[in-house]
Amino acid sequence: MKKYDFIIAGGGMAGLSLAYHLSQSPLRDRSILILDKEDKKQNDRTWCFWEEGEGPFESILFRKWQTVEFHGTGFAGPLDLGNYQYKMLRGIDFYDHVRSHLAQFPNIEFRQATINRVKETPQGGFVIANDEPYMATYVFDSTFPLDLKDPDRHNLLQHFKGWVITTQKPCFDTGRPRMMDFRTDQRGDCRFVYVLPFNETTALVEYTIFNERLLPEADYEQALKQYIANFLDTGSYQISETEYGVIPMSDVPTKERPSKHIVRIGTAGGHTKPSTGYTFQRTQRAMQAIVRSLVTRGKPRRRPSWLRKRFKLYDSILLNVLEQNRYPADDMFTRLYEDNPPTKIFKFLDEDTSLGEEFRIINSMPKKPFTIALLHVLWRRAF
Template sequence: MAATFDYDYLIAGGGAAGLSLAYHISQDPRLADKRVLLIEPETKNQNDRTWSFWADAPTPFDGIVAHEWEQIAFRSPQFEQVFKLARHRYKMIKGLDFYNFVGQTLAAVPQIVRVQGTVEKLEDTPTGIVAQTSVGTFTARYAFDSRPPQFQKQPDKYRYLLQHFVGWEVETTHDVFDPKTVEFMDFRGEQQQEARFMYVLPFSKRQAFVEYTLFSAELLPKAAYEAAMREYLRELGVTEYQIGYEEVGAIPMTDHPLASAAGRHIINLGTRAGRAKPSTGYAFKRIQAHSAHLVQALATTGQPPANLTGDQWQFGLFDTLLLDIMQRKGEQTRDIFTEMFTRNTPERIFDFLDERTSWKENFQVMNSVTPWPFLRSIAHVLRGRPGQRVAK
């Protein structure tokens, strides 16, 4: 006799990953009869973040893209160039636009129920799951868990850094920005033994989102990010400006293994499943690919795919090597990206970071950078211990 469940799918968490999976389920007619419970700890009614990504094909969210660009600029003391994008466009989506769009879509699908609450415990059973939550106990055939990951750090085995940043949406009193060009990475500032760069999304000649970003293990005092942005604007000749929206964030960047599942019927999503790329922090498009991958299998076989993420091991190794370099000598990150942009097109770099490149293309990218830092990191990987900065 088949087991009876309250729901077919239970989704824990209503952030980007949980909402994206619910959206993809709602768009597949083969899953139209599936009952879905989405439990989210808070109502998403504020513009609490933005997501940026590059794409060379239509996405489900093109209708809510706030801005897109056809050029990117890379800058370092040794090399500066503005690249005209061929296949790709760089795009930005505001968090509130995403929440509203997905919310309106899900509201029209009666089999998808949204409840405000917290998931306290997920138990895998031989036939499904039992969820203990702040709003009751529920059963489902499968649970998809997008809650923040929790794990015990093992710094003698793995690397733990953060991509941390503070960004301002600024409006100036005179024309400053090029609205066609994203300042993708501006490494011209002092690195201070870390990877530090400015990132600018211009919306018009007088309005832009300006962000100071670091790849390192420790956060800075907030005033330090703000000072760097003020100095950057001064160097552009900007002395008068208004600050509107502010964004502050810290994204874990680690090669600590993040399981794709917590049992036969509990599948992890988002950061919990390692969907924030360890070497860059980009997550939005990886979350969409993961959601589509899961839904395709659910619709065709009735169960999740055997390979839950579709990840390829060699790209995980590349991430580990770059994290190792960032951890023991972060200032070398600037040189590595300078060599990559000097000797590769943005299209090849984007494909490489999207993990879409062939072995030949992977070799071309890796052969374009000085090998010694990577050879040292390979040695650290082989001995099973992360590299550490040696004090002078």
């Protein structure tokens, strides 16, 4: 049985990102095996994220914007993103680009296989895929499922359905996407719509919900039809693509390093932001940090400071407010964007803010529901 330096179990966004960053490092000549059950030839998802300056995948961005629209309950208008840009990357473009780049390296192998098991052994990380055994010094696993049934934690879901529509009338402002539009029936949840324009007659319109339960397919479609009818002057329109997804918004503790030779990455490694569901940029940062550690220390160990744990507390408090319906979500996000510059909000969500900046953002939130949420979170953790 051949032993690899690295096995990447799961060739989705996290796994391919790790392989890409390894290929850009002094470790580019290490033997790497990437295992995934799919061939990644479908445009199965779209990632949107904010970023300062240019990132490693700038050349394959589908769209990027300097200004976005927000529609809340008592505040609406364009948001100037300052030094940030809001970026859109299609899954198929990412897969094609990274796999084409990695194909230049004969030491990197791809195998399409279903991963049956990942386990620790004294000799290294051990993987069984399609009933075949594989061994590596380190296994990077993005397939480990989160436990979303822990009653002592918050286990919400971000679920969405989107249509790429082509309209009879030119009705989209190509320079101004709608990032969050709360002009849809909230039904006691947090519900909003994204509108990401490709050109004046084509856009992705996506209906998004934060709660604990998925909807029947017809409910997503009805909400999309209603929003388009009420807020987009399309004339007739045709649906050319459909996307659907579910992202965990959970503060269940994750172990990025469950054992000596196994490292979990992506959502499995805790790289999804619990309070927003954003994963792409956080995963890039995590993968780059892991590669730096491998290069400098020979081990894939990130060591965030203990002070950064405060952001996990912030996430839990917001999840508690949403889970317990302590304050209307549309009003809460309206206050957030009305009272704070978008640049500060993005910096806060990227966990790059100082304590003073965090205090000013937290102070703009309604005091009573967030104080009750804080006490509830602390009580849950204590008992």
